Amino acid sequence: MKITPLIASRFLVDGGAMYSLVPKPIWNRLTPADEKNRIPQNLNAWLLELDDGRLGIVDPGCGDPESYPAKDRRINGLADEWLGTELDRVGVDRAKISFVILTHLHWDHSGGVGSDTESGETRLTFPNAEYYVHQFEWDDATGDNPYLFKAYPPTTITPLLHVDKSMLHLVDGEDTEILPGVRFILAGGHTRGSCTVFIDGQPELVHPSAEDCPITSGILFASDVCPTQHHLRMVFSTSFDTYPIDTRRWKRKWLTRVAEEQIVLWFDHDHEVFAARLAADPRAEFIMTHELPAKT
Numbered sequence: 001m002k003i004t005p006l007i008a009s010r011f012l013v014d015g016g017a018m019y020s021l022v023p024k025p026i027w028n029r030l031t032p033a034d035e036k037n038r039i040p041q042n043l044n045a046w047l048l049e050l051d052d053g054r055l056g057i058v059d060p061g062c063g064d065p066e067s068y069p070a071k072d073r074r075i076n077g078l079a080d081e082w083l084g085t086e087l088d089r090v091g092v093d094r095a096k097i098s099f100v101i102l103t104h105l106h107w108d109h110s111g112g113v114g115s116d117t118e119s120g121e122t123r124l125t126f127p128n129a130e131y132y133v134h135q136f137e138w139d140d141a142t143g144d145n146p147y148l149f150k151a152y153p154p155t156t157i158t159p160l161l162h163v164d165k166s167m168l169h170l171v172d173g174e175d176t177e178i179l180p181g182v183r184f185i186l187a188g189g190h191t192r193g194s195c196t197v198f199i200d201g202q203p204e205l206v207h208p209s210a211e212d213c214p215i216t217s218g219i220l221f222a223s224d225v226c227p228t229q230h231h232l233r234m235v236f237s238t239s240f241d242t243y244p245i246d247t248r249r250w251k252r253k254w255l256t257r258v259a260e261e262q263i264v265l266w267f268d269h270d271h272e273v274f275a276a277r278l279a280a281d282p283r284a285e286f287i288m289t290h291e292l293p294a295k296t
Contacts, residue, residue: 001050002206003047003205004090005046006046006087007044007045008044008062009063010081011077012041012076012077015027015037015039017240018031018228020237041108041271042268043109044266044270045057045059046197052180054099055092056100057100058221061109062107063114063115067115084125094125097129098130100113100126102131103196104133104134112125113126114159115155122162123159124163130167132171133193135170136186136193137195140192142161151240183199187250187254188250189225192243196221196222197220205292207292220263220264224241224269225237232285232286232287255285258278259279259280263277264276265277265278271294
């Protein structure tokens with residue numbers, strides 16, 4: 001199996017929202033904010049090539065910036081480059097993508113599924129793909145829950161409603177092998193149905209600095225339960241977490257395992273580092289020992 005890192009989106013987000021209870025004097029030293037209190041974010045996606053040759057995407061990012069109103073692009077600092085331009089760069093036809101794994105359905109992770117055209121039609125970015133999302137996440141994203149105000153905007157969810165039902169797989173287990181060698185593991189915390197993606201063994205990492213962060217015991221796409229290198233500590237979480245205590249429980253269990261088993265941890269929002277191996281630390285809880293720089 002091969003993993004090619006792709007920066008699906010570059011954007012800005014309120015720094016306080018990304019660090020929740022952590023005071024600004026602390027987080028601003030780690031990720032300096034601009035004059036509007038925004039900090040840079042990536043959506044670091046995977047292009048997966050299975051052993052049978054099928055190609056797929058883990059989290060397609062925000063989507064084509066041109067599909068957003070100018071005001072939204074300005075507020076969110078959306079860069080012109082997106083997953084589509086990244087796929088063009090590596091020479092992959094979008095029609096050849098056969099599966100898309102969605103860790104959860106917030107706009108910055110699933111907006112890349114598709115968009116509406118000027119004529120009002122929905123255009124899927126990957127017209128031949130099958131989609132995988134957890135049943136809990138689907139229920140919450142489509143359930144019109146008033147307590148999840150603006151968590152799942154229609155512009156993000158509508159394209160998925162146009163996916164043929166035979167191509168939409170709603171996963172209802174806690175740890176499910178959804179594709180050969182690809183495990184979809186319910187994490188919770190960030191949302192009720194948010195998941196991580198785990199690949200055991202030694203998949204090939206297509207990156208010029210791959211030797212700096214060797215995969216010997218698997219790689220874990222942590223999604224937003226640990227979005228950046230600065231979220232390794234228990235109390236460092238986002239204000240978008242629906243169940244923040246569950247995020248801490250996940251970290252206590254999984255970051256310990258990541259460090260002990262030397263699993264590579266993937267940061268989906270870090271603009272400096274794609275991934276790292278960890279070690280336990282008595283003061284900082286966990287530190288990075290091997291790093292993969294965020295570049296493509």
